[in-house]
Amino acid sequence: xxxxxxxxxxxxxxxxxxxxxxxxxxxxxxxxxxxxxxxxxxxxxxxxxxxxxxxxxxxxxxxxxxxxxxxxxxxxxxxxxxxxxxxxxxxxxxxxxxxxxxxxxxxxxxxxxxxxxxxxxxxxxxxxxxxxxxxxxxxxxxxxxxxxxxxxxxxxxxxxxxxxxxxxxxxxxxxxxxxxxxxxxxxxxxxxxxxxxxxxxxxxxxxxxxxxxxxxxxxxxxxxxxxxxxxxxxxxxxxxxxxxxxxxxxxxxxxxxxxxxxxxxxxxxxxxxxxxxxxxxxxxxxxxxxxxxxxxxxxxxxxxxxxxxxxxxxxxxxxxxxxxxxxxxxxxxxxxxxxxxxxxxxxxxxxxxxxxxxxxxxxxxxxxxxxxxxxxxxxxxxxxxxxxxxxxxxxxxxxxxxxxxxxxxxxxxxxxxxxxxxxxxxxxxxxxxxxxxxxxxxxxxxxxxxxxxxxxxxxxxxxxxxxxxxxxxxxxxxxxxxxxxxxxxxxxxxxxxxxxxxxxxxxxxxxxxxxxxxxxxxxxxxxxxxxxxxxxxxxxxxxxxxxxxxxxxxxxxxxxxxxxxxxxxxxxxxxxxxxxxxxxxxxxxxxxxxxxxxxxxxxxxxxxxxxxxxxxxxxxxxxxxxxxxxxxxxxxxxxxxxxxxxxxxxxxxxxxxxxxxxxxxxxxxxxxxxxxxxxxxxxxxxxxxxxxxxxxxxxxxxxxxxxxxxxxxxxxxxxxxxxxxxxxxxxxxxxxxxxxxxxxxxxxxxxxxxxxxxxxxxxxxxxxxxxxxxxxxxxxxxxxxxxxxxxxxxxxxxxxxxxxxxxxxxxxxxxxxxxxxxxxxxxxxxxxxxxxxxxxxxxxxxxxxxxxxxxxxxxxxxxxxxxxxxxxxxxxxxxxxxxxxxxxxxxxxxxxxxxxxxxxxxxxxxxxxxxxxxxxxxxx
Numbered sequence: 029x030x031x032x033x034x035x036x037x038x039x040x041x042x043x044x045x046x047x048x049x050x051x052x053x054x055x056x057x058x059x060x061x062x063x064x065x066x067x068x069x070x071x072x073x074x075x076x077x078x079x080x081x082x083x084x085x086x087x088x089x090x091x092x093x094x095x096x097x098x099x100x101x102x103x104x105x106x107x108x109x110x111x112x113x114x115x116x117x118x119x120x121x122x123x124x125x126x127x128x129x130x131x132x133x134x135x136x137x138x139x140x141x142x143x144x145x146x147x148x149x150x151x152x153x154x155x156x157x158x159x160x161x162x163x164x165x166x167x168x169x170x171x172x173x174x175x176x177x178x179x180x181x182x183x184x185x186x187x188x189x190x191x192x193x194x195x196x197x198x199x200x201x202x203x204x205x206x207x208x209x210x211x212x213x214x215x216x217x218x219x220x221x222x223x224x225x226x227x228x229x230x231x232x233x234x235x236x237x238x239x240x241x242x243x244x245x246x247x248x249x250x251x252x253x254x255x256x257x258x259x260x261x262x263x264x265x266x267x268x269x270x271x272x273x274x275x276x277x278x279x280x281x282x283x284x285x286x287x288x289x290x291x292x293x294x295x296x297x298x299x300x301x302x303x304x305x306x307x308x309x310x311x312x313x314x315x316x317x318x319x320x321x322x323x324x325x326x327x328x329x330x331x332x333x334x335x336x337x338x339x340x341x342x343x344x345x346x347x348x349x350x351x352x353x354x355x356x357x358x359x360x361x362x363x364x365x366x367x368x369x370x371x372x373x374x375x376x377x378x379x380x381x382x383x384x385x386x387x388x389x390x391x392x393x394x395x396x397x398x399x400x401x402x403x404x405x406x407x408x409x410x411x412x413x414x415x416x417x418x419x420x421x422x423x424x425x426x427x428x429x430x431x432x433x434x435x436x437x438x439x440x441x442x443x444x445x446x447x448x449x450x451x452x453x454x455x456x457x458x459x460x461x462x463x464x465x466x467x468x469x470x471x472x473x474x475x476x477x478x479x480x481x482x483x484x485x486x487x488x489x490x491x492x493x494x495x496x497x498x499x500x501x502x503x504x505x506x507x508x509x510x511x512x513x514x515x516x517x518x519x520x521x522x523x524x525x526x527x528x529x530x531x532x533x534x535x536x537x538x539x540x541x542x543x544x545x546x547x548x549x550x551x552x553x554x555x556x557x558x559x560x561x562x563x564x565x566x567x568x569x570x571x572x573x574x575x576x577x578x579x580x581x582x583x584x585x586x587x588x589x590x591x592x593x594x595x596x597x598x599x600x601x602x603x604x605x606x607x608x609x610x611x612x613x614x615x616x617x618x619x620x621x622x623x624x625x626x627x628x629x630x631x632x633x634x635x636x637x638x639x640x641x642x643x644x645x646x647x648x649x650x651x652x653x654x655x656x657x658x659x660x661x662x663x664x665x666x667x668x669x670x671x672x673x674x675x676x677x678x679x680x681x682x683x684x685x686x687x688x689x690x691x692x693x694x695x696x697x698x699x700x701x702x703x704x705x706x707x708x709x710x711x712x713x714x715x716x717x718x719x720x721x722x723x724x725x726x727x728x729x730x731x732x733x734x735x736x737x738x739x740x741x742x743x744x745x746x747x748x749x750x751x752x753x754x755x756x757x758x759x760x761x762x763x764x765x766x767x768x769x770x771x772x773x774x775x776x777x778x779x780x781x782x783x784x785x786x787x788x789x790x791x792x793x794x795x796x797x798x799x800x801x802x803x804x805x806x807x808x809x810x811x812x813x814x815x816x817x818x819x820x821x822x823x824x825x826x827x828x829x830x831x832x833x834x835x836x837x838x839x840x841x842x843x844x845x846x847x848x849x850x851x852x853x854x855x856x857x858x859x860x861x862x863x864x865x866x867x868x869x870x871x872x873x874x875x876x877x878x879x880x881x882x883x884x885x886x887x888x889x890x891x892x893x894x895x896x897x898x899x900x901x902x903x904x905x906x907x908x909x910x911x912x913x914x915x916x917x918x919x920x921x922x923x924x925x926x927x928x929x930x931x932x933x934x935x936x937x938x939x940x941x942x943x944x945x946x947x948x949x950x951x952x
Contacts, residue, residue: 106183226589264398891920
């Protein structure tokens with residue numbers, strides 16, 4: 029889904045299909061229709077509508093017909109939002125020309141314009157169509173959001189602006205534009221994210237809940253630091269300026285760092301009290317990956333659906349789950365007795381703010397919260413692990429007020445984050461200080477330099493760790509039992525729905541077959557009563573069953589993230605079927621509808637199967653863990669195996685550490701130790717443990733090889749998804765060397781690692797060539813550095829390195845690298861040509877001639893280079909040498925006529941040239 033904006037600015041003469049411009053009957057007809065179909069709007073017009081003065085002039089500017097139809101193409105099926113309706117010509121046009129559109133929303137802040145429009149055109153088609161929504165006068169934004177949410181979250185949204193209205197009253201329509209754009213963008217982004225990543229949300233949530241016995245919730249921190257200052261550290265580029273002052277605040281405030289800011293803080297020797305994490309993608313793990321080697325005193329606060337790699341591997345002292353108001357996990361909220369919800373979180377910095385608010389902190393001081401482009405090169409603070417090195421080229425750059433005065437370049441994504449900060453601040457009365465060194469102004473905050481904010485608001489020491497420790501005692505056991513009970517009820521509901529769905533699929537298939545047979549016999553049916561009685565009974569039962577399936581007793585809400593993607597397809601199909609009935613009648617429509625429902629039911633059944641499998645796995649894990657922990661002497665080996673199976677490597681490490689390392693470790697112990705170390709990125713330790721296990725128990729070699737492949741595969745997945753040499757939005761080639769190094773270490777043997785990684789490099793090689801050809805050397809260098817370890821087994825890597833050196837003018841190094849590639853593939857024509865051309869470019873003609881002779885022997889097609897060499901010599905005036913080069917070309921490629929013509933040109937230019945013998949004559 030995307031928001032597409034356009035402006036209609038061309039004036040048209042004539043009505044363009046509207047009836048009787050300016051005729052008094054039009055106004056009366058419109059009012060009568062409005063009274064019947066839009067009673068609240070009719071009352072507003074009666075009470076507030078007037079002549080409108082120059083509002084009538086605005087309605088005489090007709091929207092550009094071609095512009096509307098270009099912006100909203102044929103077949104569009106989403107939402108169209110009109111910002112200013114003018115005469116109503118634009119909405120009328122699209123209503124007639126784009127019947128597939130699901131919804132129209134007309135936002136007209138001027139009641140006078142709306143009234144004047146009713147005197148211009150017959151607007152009754154708009155008033156009588158339930159797809160058309162009107163918001164006139166003071167816009168009810170909450171109502172607007174609720175009305176358009178489903179369509180805007182599932183489909184594309186097109187925004188059409190009536191420019192004459194914007195010219196007439198810029199402030200009024202400009203504010204309308206900003207508000208509508210931000211709201212629609214938020215809905216579209218949320219819907220698009222859920223559509224694409226909904227299954228990941230569910231999987232993350234269930235995966236994180238395996239750690240429930242070892243976690244707390246934000247309820248346990250409620251008002252823990254009431255009236256004490258909190259400093260919220262984000263990773264904006266300006267953070268570096270605040271680092272010296274932040275060092276002095278440790279131990280005197282509640283220091284809450286976004287996970288992006290963790291690396292810059294720890295590199296500066298600053299350990300926060302809390303780290304917040306929100307991102308659901310596994311890439312987010314890289315923000316904490318360098319810090320798995322020790323137990324940290326800070327606590328981790330994370331959304332329940334955030335990346336499990338962070339939850340299960342970062343050695344934080346305490347883990348707190350945060351819950352936003354989100355329907356799919358409402359049953360978890362109820363089972364755990366959650367009372368405190370995090371405010372809406374569009375970024376990790378919003379979660380930091382929500383955490384501070386729930387803890388009762390006051391004042392709340394923002395640091396590093398730039399919300400704009402305060403640095404010309406980087407979008408995050410120096411030292412941040414996941415960052416982009418160039419500012420976006422595909423975003424509209426806006427200017428907003430900056431801290432300390434002036435204007436800050438930003439974009440609409442940052443503006444959405446800023447707006448959410450301001451909304452939260454407005455709803456939670458506290459003292460807020462914007463101490464960001466450079467960035468956007470945040471409404472509701474006082475602006476102070478950090479040193480001054482510290483002088484005014486931060487004083488006495490604050491033992492954050494001790495208070496958190498006291499708040500975390502003995503709160504998890506009852507929550508686990510309640511969650512398992514809730515999951516059991518969900519599984520019962522899912523089982524009932526699955527039985528209904530299986531029966532419905534069988535009935536639907538039978539109905540499709542009988543309807544197809546009727547159609548084949550040419551039976552036309554006017555309606556349900558005309559169908560054969562047995563088929564009527566079947567369809568009646570089918571309809572009854574589908575109504576029961578559609579009834580949401582709670583289970584469909586829980587799996588909405590898994591069904592989100594099919595909703596828009598189903599809606600679109602149903603709309604198409606309705607049109608089919610009007611064209612072809614009852615029987616084709618019935619067949620199409622049953623086909624649609626059968627397809628939907630099969631997908632729903634697959635969704636419930638998947639969900640039930642995940643819930644059952646979670647319950648099995650929690651039950652098994654409970655039994656093991658309840659034993660008088662819990663089996664370390666069994667618990668470690670349980671945690672490893674769930675990917676809970678941190679818990680496995682802690683559990684194995686409860687007992688001293690055996691003097692002579694058993695092979696199973698070593699196997700577990702290797703897996704724990706691999707998961708916690710102690711790759712050298714993992715390799716050592718596995719080698720020791722293999723030496724002690726050679727029969728384990730195959731199992732160990734499988735473990736190496738599995739753990740290495742985790743990082744080859746990162747290579748494939750995120751190290752993609754400039755392709756796609758999730759592109760971080762500067763992290764590629766880290767992932768390749770992990771794979772090399774985990775595989776334990778260079779050739780095995782090269783075999784696993786080689787295909788990924790070969791896939792990147794064409795894009796790498798494009799980067800080099802385009803002069804994008806920095807990104808290319810990142811990629812090449814990553815793959816250096818493969819060099820002995822990847823000749824194409826040497827070829828790419830050669831091109832990189834050539835781009836930098838390092839011709840000697842370029843030739844050397846290409847010769848390494850040619851040592852493995854001596855007949856590769858592309859590489860041969862590169863080597864010769866590079867030697868020629870370097871003026872090393874003797875070496876070029878020698879290399880060219882060897883190239884032709886390896887691949888005669890390289891003989892074409894003799895012609896290029898001859899051209900250089902002819903241009904230099906050395907006709908004799910040029911003639912020799914053209915002769916070599918003709919000998920290698922007898923059909924290359926251009927070389928023969930140039931040879932004759934050389935002789936004409938210098939008749940004294942001897943006849944150059946052919947190759948055969950030279951041999952004699």
